Amino acid sequence: MDVHVRLDGQRDLSGQIYRQLRTAIHDGLLRPGEPLPPTRELSRRLAVARNTVGVAYERLVAEGYADSRVGSGTYVRTTGLPASGTATDADTSVSGLRPRALWADLSPWAAPELTGPTTATHDFRVGLPDARLFPYDAWRPLIARELRHSAAGAVGYGDPAGHAGLRAALVRHMGLSRGVRTGPEDVLVTNGTQQALDLIGRVLLEPGDRVAVERPGYPPARLPFLAQGAQVTGVPVDAEGLVVDAIPPGTRAVYVTPAHQFPLGMPMSLRRRTALLRWARRNGAAVIEDDYDSEFRYGGRPVETLRSLDRDGHVIYVGSFSKVMLPSLRIGFMVAPPTLRAALRTAKYSADWHTAVPTQAALARFVDDGLLARHIRRMQHTYETRHHTITRALTDHFADLTELVPSAAGLHVTTFTRGRLGDPDALAAAAERARASGVAVYTLAEVAAKRATRPGLVFGYGSIGASDIEPGLHRVLASAS
Template sequence: MAFHVSLVGRGDLSGEIYRQIRQAILDGRLRPGERLSPTRELAAALTVARSTVTIAYESLVAEGFATSQAGAGTFVSHQLEAKRPASKTRRSTVRAVRVRGVWETILPPTAFARAADFDFRTGLPDASLFPHGAWRRVVSRAVRSREMAAGVYENPAGNRELRAAIARHIGISRSVSGSPDDVIVTNGTQQALDIIARVLLEPGDVVAMEDPGYQPPKHLFKALGTRVIGVPVDSEGLVVEALPAEARAVYVTPSHQYPLGVAMSLSRRRALLAWAERNNAVVVEDDYDSEFRFGGRPLEPLQTLDSAGRVVYVGTFSKTLLPTLRLGFMVVPPSLREAAQKAKFVTDWHTATMAQSALARFIDEGAFARHIRRVSRTYSERHQVLTAAIKSNFGDYLDLIPSSTGLHIAAYARRASVGHIDAIASRAFDLGVAFQRLSACRVDGKPQAGILLGYGAIETARIAEGLRRLRSCFDECVSRRPNAA
């Protein structure tokens, strides 16, 4: 790789070349064993005499930063690996650029930073169940597709075949009404929410969301300058009567409320839509894992019930396939279609063409539907095993919240406080057990003591041992620690 050297306005050209290459070696930009550009090539690139570069290289060799091999070239010395000093921060005397204060309130994601032997964290599917063979075949065909051969930018809304496949799939599996023109392919749910916010919200606008609720949207909306107000959730879902009248948008997870797991009742769904129409607001329906239903009748999505064009429906393939694919979608009402496509364009132009083409084939060939049927049987078994064990073995500590959808369950703590749960989570991780705390899902209300247990990533046979270890942590921490606020 050609190394960039700036000689604009510089004297002592040989010395400048030497100093910049030496600093790149010390910084680690040039690694031990890496070959430096031939003197003739670098001289031509810098429009200097070859002897100017040769003098610089000789100085690097003389000081041990490089080695010269006759007929092979000049290389960064391997002797520097053990003794390279830490690189200095760039110009410490320069005043640091200030960022907006909101970024001081947002922590980088750490929930999945470390692996766990007994992984009850939410939002994770079982990667071992992913149909790698079928996926490789559609990716191989996508590589040879006309879209890849053309080598041009994609429509910001997404691959036409994929949008049509998504529209058919959600029309059949979730009764969502929408044409391919209403579908926009996104890099996961979070980008869909970003697009919605760019299209609809001004700084200072109010966004209402469930409390407790999913944290990334809260951080996103705040980062864009809006005011986020939490609205309580009960056994029927979002409490519509508690919505602030000034809310411009409402973010909800009605099919499987995150984190509590309750489903929004039909009467609440209708009340929310009526509220949105009265208050000229938009409802963002995040249907993140409703493909997995293990009992009860499915309720119609808000988008299906909507007759006024107030609902933006958001879906993801992170739970059904893999989070690493970063593929999601949104179904927008016609009034938002053009603006949403423009917002997608200015954000990143379009989602990766090859992934879109592969997924379109995967859905159209029936592989996606077969995969959902197969993994649903596994997840249903884990759901049964986990809920039965919580009821029988944790009755003195936890009140399980009924749920028959998705990849996680939630439970309120009976005797344990938020402080207890924090201690339990820390102790459990030491024993190889990972779960998430209900208190971490607080929006702006009082944090609640409870736990979330996902069953997507843990093998069925390992659930019992994981819960046995978790039970020991409850016994240890609740009995020995005083109640914390």
């Protein structure tokens, strides 16, 4: 990349060039061994005599910052650079610019640590699929093909609502896998669930509006609403899901995970779903249905989605490719009532114009060619074995310490803890010990916000092989029994 040099007035032009290049070398912007721009080129760019640049370069060479190679140019010294003085001539911390007060209380989800690889030998982190089993060989040519299109000049900006082929493919995929009937015009492609929630909040909420979320629940879902100045209230869940009667009066929107409650794991009963929709209708409120991992099901009859049960446009359905493909792709979507369509499209445009087109187009092909369905079928089998292994091991060997929450979908199970691990401090210490011994495992309080729940552990099985599950559980629980 060209180094940026800014000249002020007409005085000491060589000195100005010299000082800025020296700072760039000290700051590591120009790295050892890297060529400085040819004098002819830099002098043209700066509209100065070539000799002016030459003098600056000679000074850098004389002071040990650069070496001149005959016939080749001037290069940053590879060894023995002079010690740095002040790295920059600006102090950007003094302006007093501050974020709005509400940002002081907001931060990303801290636990489980989901960024990058883990050093753990037994990985029970929640929220991750098995990236080792993703069909890279099938995906690579699809991405390459889209980049070839770009190289041929066939691609400009995309539609904020999403790639037309992908939206059509999603309509078929949702119809088949989730029984959600909709048209492409109702689908908006997003950078994951997280962006969908952010966009929904932007178009729906006035500052001070109340949003209800599940308690315990998915902490990242609270963040966009809080950042938009909404009041976020946790509403308890019981064995049937969100307790609809406990939603506070005046609530404008409710966020739920009905297929596989996060983090507990049980589905929302049909009775509760119906009650929630009735509540939404009575209150003119929105229901945000986060259907993040229900493609993976292990028995039991699937309950209809809220979106399929909705007769009058109160539900916004949100889906994600983070579990069925990879979270790092950052791709998801929502199906919204027509009344919100135009505003959501504009909100998406305002946020980032659109989701990356090559990824969307490749995904459209991936769905259309049946590759997604095949990948899901394979992974379903793999995850079902892990789900079975983990639930069997917990009930067969650790029933004295754990009380498994029944669940038949997704990539994690949750167990309340009892006996010696019924004490929150003892449980936190056991989780800490397990992590120190190479088992990535988190308590319910860590995953789903403190004080929001009974003591428990959340076991993700997206990235742990079936044969590692039982030894991993022993490391976490055996020392406590």
